[in-house]
Amino acid sequence: MPIEFTDPQLALIREPGSRFVEACPGAGKTQSIVQRFVERPGVTDRRGVALLSFTNAAIDEARARCVDTPDLLAAPNYVGTIDGFINRYLVRPVFSSIHGKAPSFKDKWDTVPSTSFNVSGINSAPFRLAWFTFAADGAATLVPSQAPIELRTWLRGLGLHDRGRAETSAAKLWNRLHANGVIDCAASRLLMAEYLTDAKHIRVLRYLLSNRFAEVIVDEVQDCCDSDIQLIEFLIEAKINVVMVGDLDQAIYDFRGASPSGVRRLIARVPRGERLDGNFRSSPPICNLVNSLRHGDAVDVASGKWAAESQPIFVLKVSNWNQAHDLIVPLVDKAGIAPADTVVLAYAESVARACSAAGPEPSERSSSRLVRLARSVALFQDLGQTTRVRTQSVIGIEAVLRELANESLHHSPDEDFFKVAGLDQRTFRDGALRLASLPNPYIAAPSRFQEQVKGLLAALGWNWASTSGLRKPNRDVWPDVPAPGSGVLQWRTIHGYKGLQAPAVAVAVGPPPRDSSPEDSGVSLWSGNMGGEARRVLYVAASRAERLAILVVHSSQYEAVMGCLDRDRVPYVVS
Template identity: 30%
Template sequence: MSQVDNAVPTPEQRAVIEHEGSCFVEACPGAGKTRVMVERARGLLRDRGAGGAIAFLSFTNAAVSELESRLQRARVLPTPAFPHFVGTFDGFVWQFLIAPFGVPDCAEAPRLIPDLGKLTVGWGRKYPLKCFCPVSGNVIPHIAKQEKVEVDKVAPAVRTQAKNKWRRLFDAGKLDFAAVRRLAVALINEREMAPRLGAALAARFGEIIVDEAQDCNPEDLEIVRWLRRSGIRTTVICDPDQAIYGFRGGVGRELRAFAKEFPGTARLPMTGNFRSSRAICCAVAAFRPGETAPDKPLGKHRELRSPVYILGYSGRSVPRDIGRLFRKLIEGHGLDPARCPVLATGWNAASRAVGAPTPKKRGYLVVKVASAVSRFHGAVDGHERRKAFEAFHEALIGPWLEDGQTYRHYLTDKAITPECWRADMLPLIQDLRFDPGSGETVSTWLERARSALASVLPDNKTPAQHLAKISELEACLCTPESTALTARSIHSVKGEEFPAACLVIGTSWAKKALDFLEKGSSENTAEEVRKLYVGVSRPEQLLMIAVPNSQKERLCGRLSAFGADYVEL
């Protein structure tokens, strides 16, 4: 249970809980927004005059799961939740705006296939389809940059091919999330249909609560705006400094402009951090652009005097010594290493810090299988275990894919649901645990894997051909040196909290990030800085930051300027 669950609401929290009508809430990290959403819902449902069901929307399954658990624990919602809705924004749009109406001029039932963008186009050099606008075929610059695609080197014929491929998928009713958004926006702008649909939704829902609204893209905001115009009370909760989903078109300036559409009395702050110690609150402020004051620590760790620990490292790559030192540090503070992750903007950097393998030959099936098995058995929380389990299944489906298919495309075409495959795959991944303690070698494990997986692989090759032995296999099967430490990407811990965390700042971003924080230069760096901000705001009691030696002094200076006590390791 959260430390704020039994606390008396602060005046700011109570203002949100009791506010009548729509409101826009800007909340700092650790402000207790989940508790506030639960209590607001309790009040709305207790007040029969409020009317209607409540829809709770967020942007990740982890956030939705946590919110649903809290609502049920507090006995605010029944199980199942109907007529209420608790789910992702994507799920809401699909269920209420797309699935009932289908794709215009398409006889096929709409099918949601999230990874269509992984399909490729081009001859010789292949380009991910997601790099191209489905309407014009033009290259989308920010996605092309992420995929290391040089815009001016993409031939016009490839752009035409991409446009045509998107069109064929759309005509077959196959949609990714971006296509779903375009259809939804078109629907809510229809002169005749939109008012009727809005009235129908308003008849069911008395309020829609949009959590983590900084993760909205412009189309999402347009949909939220339309729901509000349709007469549904709308509570929007966000922290613009945690906007880290630029890859899906996340908004920044648009969100600030959207806030101004609410009257001044409906724009409510939630300050005060119930999660973290004073030093961590100061460090969080140091990673916010500008000169904003640190949030006041209000929770049970407010009197904790533990400093922020700063570790400088040398070289061009993240060293595994980081994990060893972090584990020693947290054990010295009596904390459980299994609950204290190492975080980085990318999973590879975090993995290197804990001594986990980061294979270069990731395209090999044997590498995918071995890596997934190792991650599954080394996971210390359900989130990481589920991700590894799905990666294992995706690896085994890979040889079955036809040209022009993705993993989720294949599952959709074959009507394979998670319930269909999990029961069959679980014994396989459990039995494939590498056990060197019993005398097992890489070679004997590989023979065991070939035998166990022979029945689930296509017979166009022998098991030995599918699972060829390569030099990197041993590294993939090795247990990380810093046993019980988990490597997590910052994206994967959004909305979570931990007793302690180590934030690894990579060599390629450290200088750019500090330049941005100090001077506001290079808007292209803004999202990377916001990721670091999310990372430093996760821990409750202890924060360690690993930074290249070249930027260590600058980081210490910034922490000091914001009043953060720190110790150099």
């Protein structure tokens, strides 16, 4: 059925030229920008249009809409992430011209073979390259918060000498990978920043991009960090039309380097379009809650299929997060919503797990290749995981498999590995998927899984893979077996669920994290009618709900939350 676009949506779709359009949650911005990508207003020459997004929603929508017109997804157009755009159109051409070879881009270091290492004299789990950040010259800085949660206390307690030795080892490994052209997204952005400060490279890139693209559409612009802003400013200066769409109140990635102040300066460089304030996702009571949580005067209007829904907000008071699951299930059942269509959201993963009665977080202490394979296979077979998590688990399997090859290939570009192994990317992925489909490793001893993996590699004829690297854990016992939970509810972190929605959403509202000030908590900012990221996080969480929103409020925050709801006349029921 064709979409009936509103007048503000049609303006976003059809008015040519650069602009910024603010869109409330559920405003139909994804459908609108995809329609703009299809219609190409003002694009009359042979140049293309690029659609860039931080989430998969717009990318998937564009690909689905273009099934009957696949040429729209081919050159000179581009649909993908900002990282993919940077890699392909800014870093690859300059890097290749400088080094005489194309770089091999990786999303993150955990998907690259042999990017963990031991440091002599430090008896612990191996360090991982993913736990460090790097400067342009390769200097490494250990960031404990990037490690698995059970290892952070140990990493924070390292002495300066041991920390320095770990950072030196990480820097050597990073530089070796970089010299071989193996680059992660962070390194690619460092290179882009370097190239965009060199007059010669700027001239070349401006020529290449301005002849390739007439317009670039940027979705979720509020999530831009400094390097994203640098890219978009470069595009504007290259006389390429830039259309930016987003909701500044959904800027919740300060901890990743997002720059709300920089985004405000950026959008001031282009004309401003009419705000999309029709919420086609949520019911009126949920819109009322979202309006209360937003800092500012903007108001969303329930306009979609749930515009007549009057189900009030449910408020649950808990002193322990483990109480939440058994309180949530009867509420969604009474509302006629299946538990499977309900998601529990929280700032911290541990809180979301507890509220949904999920099993405990699996440990990642072991560096055994067989254990890592088992963990990835179990993740792939867990249908409760997101598509992204399951895809990353397959990439993790590929990384372990590559570690079974000759050590000289561990840090080489993909094309070098495939040439030696006699494979291509598709054949290698097919083999990894076959391994991911082996019986659940944890139903038997590690030796049984070891035999199955060896048998599969032999059947595939992958003689390059040395199975001697697949050693069994001590006593042929798995060091960590994922424990299933007793719950039937989905759970996600708020940051991980951004861009998605569900019929029923339960939001855990708890005290501020230990390392933050109580005055900066989301509830404190909400009560004081002040802006801040913690309040925006709650706003994003509540705005994911379609029919029913449940606030699971810790007893320490209960009175303040009730005061906010009463002040802003949000319809609610205490349950």
